[in-house]
Amino acid sequence: MWSLILPSLVAGCLAGFSGGLLGVAALRLRLSALGYAMAHAAFAGAALGLWLGLPPLLTAFILALAVAALLGPISEKTGLPVDSILAILFPLTMALGFLFIALTPGLPLTSPALTLFWGSLLGVGWTDVFVLSGLALVTAGFVAFFRREVWASLVERRLAEEAGIPARWILWTLLFLLGASVAGSMRLVGGLLVYIMLFLPASSAAQLVWDLNRQFLLAPVFGVIATAGGVGLSFWADLPVGTAIALTSCGLFLLCWAISPRRRIPSLQTKGEDRGRG
Amino acid sequence: MDPVLELSEVWAAYPGGRGAALRGASLRLFPGELGLLIGPNGAGKTTILEVFLGFLPYRGVARVCGLEVHKNPKEVRRRLGYMPQALFFPPDTPCRTLDLVMMGRFGFYRPWQRLPQTERERAFSALVGLGLAEKADWPVGQLSGGQQRKALLARALVKGAKILLLDEPFASLDPEARADLAQAILHLRAQGLTVLAVIHEEDILSQADRVWFVRDGKTAELSRPFGPLPEIFNLCGR
Numbered sequence: 001m002w003s004l005i006l007p008s009l010v011a012g013c014l015a016g017f018s019g020g021l022l023g024v025a026a027l028r029l030r031l032s033a034l035g036y037a038m039a040h041a042a043f044a045g046a047a048l049g050l051w052l053g054l055p056p057l058l059t060a061f062i063l064a065l066a067v068a069a070l071l072g073p074i075s076e077k078t079g080l081p082v083d084s085i086l087a088i089l090f091p092l093t094m095a096l097g098f099l100f101i102a103l104t105p106g107l108p109l110t111s112p113a114l115t116l117f118w119g120s121l122l123g124v125g126w127t128d129v130f131v132l133s134g135l136a137l138v139t140a141g142f143v144a145f146f147r148r149e150v151w152a153s154l155v156e157r158r159l160a161e162e163a164g165i166p167a168r169w170i171l172w173t174l175l176f177l178l179g180a181s182v183a184g185s186m187r188l189v190g191g192l193l194v195y196i197m198l199f200l201p202a203s204s205a206a207q208l209v210w211d212l213n214r215q216f217l218l219a220p221v222f223g224v225i226a227t228a229g230g231v232g233l234s235f236w237a238d239l240p241v242g243t244a245i246a247l248t249s250c251g252l253f254l255l256c257w258a259i260s261p262r263r264r265i266p267s268l269q270t271k272g273e274d275r276g277r278g
Numbered sequence: 279m280d281p282v283l284e285l286s287e288v289w290a291a292y293p294g295g296r297g298a299a300l301r302g303a304s305l306r307l308f309p310g311e312l313g314l315l316i317g318p319n320g321a322g323k324t325t326i327l328e329v330f331l332g333f334l335p336y337r338g339v340a341r342v343c344g345l346e347v348h349k350n351p352k353e354v355r356r357r358l359g360y361m362p363q364a365l366f367f368p369p370d371t372p373c374r375t376l377d378l379v380m381m382g383r384f385g386f387y388r389p390w391q392r393l394p395q396t397e398r399e400r401a402f403s404a405l406v407g408l409g410l411a412e413k414a415d416w417p418v419g420q421l422s423g424g425q426q427r428k429a430l431l432a433r434a435l436v437k438g439a440k441i442l443l444l445d446e447p448f449a450s451l452d453p454e455a456r457a458d459l460a461q462a463i464l465h466l467r468a469q470g471l472t473v474l475a476v477i478h479e480e481d482i483l484s485q486a487d488r489v490w491f492v493r494d495g496k497t498a499e500l501s502r503p504f505g506p507l508p509e510i511f512n513l514c515g516r
Contacts, residue, residue, distance in 0.1 A: 148393075155378070159365075161355075162362075163382055164386070
């Protein structure tokens with residue numbers, strides 16, 4: 001049993017960790033459309049891989065990362081907000097995905113490209129664990145090493161730039177890591193539900209702690225708890241893994257909301273708590 | 279004496295924008311002076327500040343303390359304190375007042391360097407100087423509009439910059455908060471700081487050393503006496 005569930009469990013914990021960490025940034029940047037756009041870019045990439053006879057996960061990664069890497073520069077060049085560009089990329093990548101599937105002769109419904117849509121508990125292997133370990137390490141290292149710069153860029157980009165912080169590069173790197181996190185988590189959770197891993201752990205953390213640094217500490221823990229719980233629930237109750245992770249994540253969020261002492265905004269009476277940064 | 283802020287025939291445009299926002303703008307502001315930019319909305323006043331900050335590419339000459347902006351953006355930004363336009367923090371902004379002020383010092387340290395305690399003290403002193411000491415630990419989004427503007431001014435000051443760029447510092451403030459902030463700005467000028475501000479109000483107009491009317495991306499320096507504003511707008515053509 002453990003040989004069956006262990007890769008999914010470890011992969012889920014790693015994906016939950018990275019997703020939680022990056023979700024704090026995504027939440028602060030209000031990039032709710034990002035999860036959808038990345039997921040569909042990865043889906044289009046997987047379909048492209050099948051059509052061209054290349055490994056679908058590799059092409060899914062490349063397309064999701066390309067979208068993530070291009071978001072910042074396109075926004076900068078065109079003057080369009082990132083959310084508007086995502087709104088354009090979302091249907092485009094979806095259409096491309098369907099086009100590639102239509103072009104691939106005799107594609108069965110159980111094909112890897114289609115499981116990327118709703119996730120698979122058994123489709124996760126140690127290769128995924130290896131990739132997600134690297135991603136978790138890079139993400140945690142980046143956020144920890146550039147903690148001041150990340151904090152300032154997320155609070156107010158213009159002020160950060162004026163203070164001499166390369167906020168543009170910090171935000172582009174976060175976007176890129178977000179894309180990688182989405183692509184890396186797709187095999188387990190599926191494209192339709194992958195954004196849950198980005199937004200729900202971070203939203204849950206924001207119910208309990210207001211300070212951005214504390215959110216960065218708590219959200220990955222919630223990500224791991226929700227994903228590990230979801231993988232366990234999926235195995236125990238024979239549910240689709242993406243659905244199970246969505247259920248545990250929502251449950252955790254509701255619990256945090258219910259016990260949230262301040263409903264996100266600290267009251268003036270508790271202003272002395274958590275004195276700043278250093 | 280050399281100007282500390284200088285624009286000469288500067289043309290600039292926003293990426294994706296329609297046409298140039300500045301069309302040959304020129305100005306010279308000298309140490310310890312208070313300079314004001316007035317004019318209709320969309321005339322290019324904020325763009326002038328953004329050119330000095332190196333936020334926008336430009337053609338022409340833009341110098342801060344003799345340094346060409348696009349060649350030395352980092353050195354130039356260290357010399358400037360900046361209060362952005364219409365920046366009001368929503369209540370859930372995850373930032374305390376003291377942290378916001380300390381942000382002004384982040385650029386002086388490498389990512390691996392820890393901020394010393396003296397930086398916290400310096401930030402706190404700036405808040406004390408502007409009468410915000412008791413708000414240091416408050417979430418910045420829970421300060422009033424005037425207090426938020428003062429916190430941003432404190433942030434600009436802790437950089438140790440001798441030049442302040444203030445973009446509509448009095449916007450959305452009640453008369454009492456405006457008078458309070460105007461006093462603070464004039465006090466800073468009296469201490470030898472150079473201030474270039476975009477304004478839409480009379481508050482510090484009569485106290486200015488130089489005033490430019492900005493329209494269609496061009497600047498025209500006005501002669502004394504400055505004001506009242508409606509008269510200037512009538513004269514310069516609304």
